[in-house]
Amino acid sequence: MFKSIGIITEKRKNFFKNRITKDNSVKDAMEEFLNIFFIKEKKLFKNKITVVISGNNLIISAPNKIVANEMAMRIGELTMIFKKKNLLFDRVIIK
Incomplete structure (x- = not known):
């Protein structure tokens, strides 16, 4: 019984560790994307862009809407940045 609790605890620790790593990788990828394509405007809306991983x-x-449209037009470049960092998503939703 105690052995199975230990295994569950380890799985839970690994899950949260992987989740934090993925969150940090997504933040790094978004930072790289903003640095490449939104150099001038980056300071204006850097803190206003939020990223949520849902499933x-x-x-x-x-x-x-203007920023959302600009990001949507460059979705291919954003996807390539995610692929370089081995981040694969079913959908990328920009709103």
Whole structure:
């Protein structure tokens, strides 16, 4: 009985460790994307862009429609950055 509790605890620790690593990788990828394509405007809305991982979906909230449209136009480049970092998502939603 105690052995199975130890195994469950280890699995839980590994799950949270992997989740934190994935969150940090996504933040790094978004930072790289903003540095490449939004150099001038980055300071204006860097803190206003939120990224949420829901299941295997990535939800990006932009501060306004203009920024969301610009990001949507460059979704291919964003996907390539994620592929370089081995981050695969079923969907990337920009709203």
